[in-house]
Amino acid sequence: xxxxxxxxxxxxxxxxxxxxxxxxxxxxxxxxxxxxxxxxxxxxxxxxxxxxxxxxxxxxxxxxxxxxxxxxxxxxxxxxxxxxxxxxxxxxxxxxxxxxxxxxxxxxxxxxxxxxxxxxxxxxxxxxxxxxxxxxxxxxxxxxxxxxxxxxxxxxxxxxxxxxxxxxxxxxxxxxxxxxxxxxxxxxxxxxxxxxxxxxxxxxxxxxxxxxxxxxxxxxxxxxxxxxxxxxxxxxxxxxxxxxxxxxxxxxxxxxxxxxxxxxxxxxxxxxxxxxxxxxxxxxxxxxxxxxxxxxxxxxxxxxxxxxxxxxxxxxxxxxxxxxxxxxxxxxxxxxxxxxxxxxx
Amino acid sequence: xxxxxxxxxxxxxxxxxxxxxxxxxxxxxxxxxxxxxxxxxxxxxxxxxxxxxxxxxxxxxxxxxxxxxxxxxxxxxxxxxxxxxxxxxxxxxxxxxxxxxxxxxxxxxxxxxxxxxxxxxxxxxxxxxxxxxxxxxxxxxxxxxxxxxxxxxxxxxxxxxxxxxxxxxxxxxxxxxxxxxxxxxxxxxxxxxxxxxxxxxxxxxxxxxxxxxxxxxxxxxxxxxxxxxxxxxxxxxxxxxxxxxxxxxxxxxxxxxxxxxxxxxxxxxxxxxxxxxxxxxxxxxxxxxxxxxxxxxxxxxxxxxxxxxxxxxxxxxxxxxxxxxxxxxxxxxxxxxxxxxxxxx
Numbered sequence: 135x136x137x138x139x140x141x142x143x144x145x146x147x148x149x150x151x152x153x154x155x156x157x158x159x160x161x162x163x164x165x166x167x168x169x170x171x172x173x174x175x176x177x178x179x180x181x182x183x184x185x186x187x188x189x190x191x192x193x194x195x196x197x198x199x200x201x202x203x204x205x206x207x208x209x210x211x212x213x214x215x216x217x218x219x220x221x222x223x224x225x226x227x228x229x230x231x232x233x234x235x236x237x238x239x240x241x242x243x244x245x246x247x248x249x250x251x252x253x254x255x256x257x258x259x260x261x262x263x264x265x266x267x268x269x270x271x272x273x274x275x276x277x278x279x280x281x282x283x284x285x286x287x288x289x290x291x292x293x294x295x296x297x298x299x300x301x302x303x304x305x306x307x308x309x310x311x312x313x314x315x316x317x318x319x320x321x322x323x324x325x326x327x328x329x330x331x332x333x334x335x336x337x338x339x340x341x342x343x344x345x346x347x348x349x350x351x352x353x354x355x356x357x358x359x360x361x362x363x364x365x366x367x368x369x370x371x372x373x374x375x376x377x378x379x380x381x382x383x384x385x386x387x388x389x390x391x392x393x394x395x396x397x398x399x400x401x402x403x404x405x406x407x408x409x410x411x412x413x414x415x416x417x418x419x420x421x422x423x424x425x426x427x428x429x430x431x432x433x434x435x436x437x438x439x440x441x442x443x444x445x446x447x448x449x450x451x452x453x454x455x456x457x458x459x460x461x462x463x464x465x466x467x468x469x470x471x472x473x474x475x476x477x478x479x
Numbered sequence: 480x481x482x483x484x485x486x487x488x489x490x491x492x493x494x495x496x497x498x499x500x501x502x503x504x505x506x507x508x509x510x511x512x513x514x515x516x517x518x519x520x521x522x523x524x525x526x527x528x529x530x531x532x533x534x535x536x537x538x539x540x541x542x543x544x545x546x547x548x549x550x551x552x553x554x555x556x557x558x559x560x561x562x563x564x565x566x567x568x569x570x571x572x573x574x575x576x577x578x579x580x581x582x583x584x585x586x587x588x589x590x591x592x593x594x595x596x597x598x599x600x601x602x603x604x605x606x607x608x609x610x611x612x613x614x615x616x617x618x619x620x621x622x623x624x625x626x627x628x629x630x631x632x633x634x635x636x637x638x639x640x641x642x643x644x645x646x647x648x649x650x651x652x653x654x655x656x657x658x659x660x661x662x663x664x665x666x667x668x669x670x671x672x673x674x675x676x677x678x679x680x681x682x683x684x685x686x687x688x689x690x691x692x693x694x695x696x697x698x699x700x701x702x703x704x705x706x707x708x709x710x711x712x713x714x715x716x717x718x719x720x721x722x723x724x725x726x727x728x729x730x731x732x733x734x735x736x737x738x739x740x741x742x743x744x745x746x747x748x749x750x751x752x753x754x755x756x757x758x759x760x761x762x763x764x765x766x767x768x769x770x771x772x773x774x775x776x777x778x779x780x781x782x783x784x785x786x787x788x789x790x791x792x793x794x795x796x797x798x799x800x801x802x803x804x805x806x807x808x809x810x811x812x813x814x815x816x817x818x819x820x821x822x823x824x
Contacts, residue, residue, distance in 0.1 A: 235591060235592065238591055246580060247580065283628075284629055287651065288648070293641075294639060299640070300634075392652065400706060
């Protein structure tokens with residue numbers, strides 16, 4: 135139970151990308167807290183959104199299928215909102231490298247149109263944007279705080295950073311009141327295990343559930359700090375509810391710096407299938423935009439939002455696997471023959 | 480005479496935005512140096528390009544009127560190039576605030592398509608991009624070096640920075656070999672004095688030539704380090720010719736930190752007209768994206784490109800005024816009734 139949830143009763147909130155992994159978990163939490171939730175989602179193929187993600191909360195949410203880059207469709211959905219959680223976007227780094235223009239349209243151009251609309255219709259509104267650690271590129275040192283230089287190594291990072299700058303600029307102009315949460319790898323129920331490009335944690339979870347081997351890109355000692363989705367949701371709730379934002383950007387991490395091979399082993403063992411953890415050569419095409427190790431310094435969020443990750447990785451993995459076992463038909467692909475993605479994404 | 484000019488004889492170079500102020504001065508220098516120059520320019524209304532800018536060099540330049548965001552039109556123009564000087568774009572900060580989507584299309588989306596085309600057709604080609612000091616936003620301290628945090632205060636700065644990141648990413652991937660020159664305010668012959676939004680130096684020059692008063696946004700002690708266009712051209716020639724780029728980004732400044740009221744006074748006195756320098760209240764709409772004082776730390780360019788600004792401001796202003804007196808009909812508007820722009824831009 136998050137201490138901020140009380141403040142959402144009766145509030146009118148919009149969640150863009152609300153049929154996606156993180157967005158739908160947030161919508162569940164908001165509905166549970168008594169908010170009037172409007173979910174906007176274009177269900178863009180490959181972005182991981184699905185209507186089943188709202189199962190159990192659907193009757194508390196109004197779902198508007200719209201591209202946030204289309205002002206006409208979007209205007210009616212946000213005209214009476216008090217808070218916007220802005221999570222719509224493409225998260226695949228790999229796909230951004232093969233289709234950079236598509237990524238730019240979804241993550242940058244559409245965001246500009248959406249924020250321009252919001253600033254016009256709901257001037258000064260609180261917006262909490264799902265940013266990414268990818269904007270920092272290869273960390274110069276660990277852990278990474280919010281003052282780390284910006285140096286993205288893929289188009290996705292560039293486009294998400296441009297959208298970040300839009301949020302900042304509109305806030306500087308007093309037309310929006312935005313917070314940007316820069317997330318490490320998030321995992322948990324409702325990840326799109328059946329969609330490629332959604333990150334290595336989803337790949338490992340799928341492989342473990344299907345009893346396939348988990349291939350770890352070598353050397354395997356790359357660090358990540360996975361965040362359980364409920365903890366990420368807590369940060370969104372905090373940033374949306376705090377009366378005055380004491381800063382605009384916040385790094386969020388899971389609180390444990392884990393090696394890729396440790397992560398794989400934890401998942402494989404928890405699954406209890408025949409999966410083994412195997413070394414895998416780092417593919418050249420993925421190496422080009424690999425960032426090595428990443429661990430977030432989330433002390434600003436702790437200090438200013440009273441936030442901290444509460445779920446240790448082993449516990450989060452158990453809960454996640456339990457969810458998928460209960461929802462196998464919806465989330466697991468018929469065959470395990472999906473392409474994998476660059477690990478560490 | 481620039482020491483790099485020798486290296487351009489017979490080289491096939493493309494200049495995007497080559498009918499604009501800076502681009503045309505560069506095209507002149509390249510033609511004079513014996514390069515085979517292809518000028519690409521869409522002559523986008525309001526961006527300051529005009530065919531008359533190539534007067535005296537036109538027969539040494541192939542001019543292709545094309546939008547660099549249109550791969551089909553552009554491909555033929557760059558297919559055999561050795562070096563690309565990438566200066567196409569919109570420079571008006573003020574217009575970017577009223578038409579952010581237009582600015583994003585010109586300065587970001589079109590650049591992505593252009594660079595993708597270049598990386599495909601001419602992998603590894605040297606590209607020298609005209610960046611801007613505007614990406615730094617309000618300086619935290621002076622002078623500003625290349626490690627200063629990125630924090631643009633207008634859409635133009637955001638979009639130019641996104642394009643900067645494209646250049647950097649393609650270079651990291653080995654698909655381009657790009658340098659980004661971050662320019663302070665450039666002035667000199669061929670500025671579009673008859674087009675609004677091209678910066679305060681053009682406004683002052685036009686007012687002084689027409690005998691109008693020069694209004695200085697108060698308090699008037701804001702610092703700028705104007706670069707004479709020939710010095711900026713020298714930096715482009717150096718960055719295009721150096722065999723191996725020792726860095727990717729370079730700040731360029733004019734070498735003198737001058738107050739706005741000093742700048743106005745120097746221009747008014749040199750013009751010898753009846754113009755006076757008058758205080759002017761800072762307009763609220765422009766204040767929102769004012770950056771205060773800016774002075775570049777150009778020591779990296781001095782150290783690694785052997786570049787330095789050679790033209791002091793008084794001399795540059797004299798040369799500029801002389802050019803316009805000789806080309807009055809082409810560059811001065813019939814009436815002085817153009818809207819002014821935010822000073823310091």
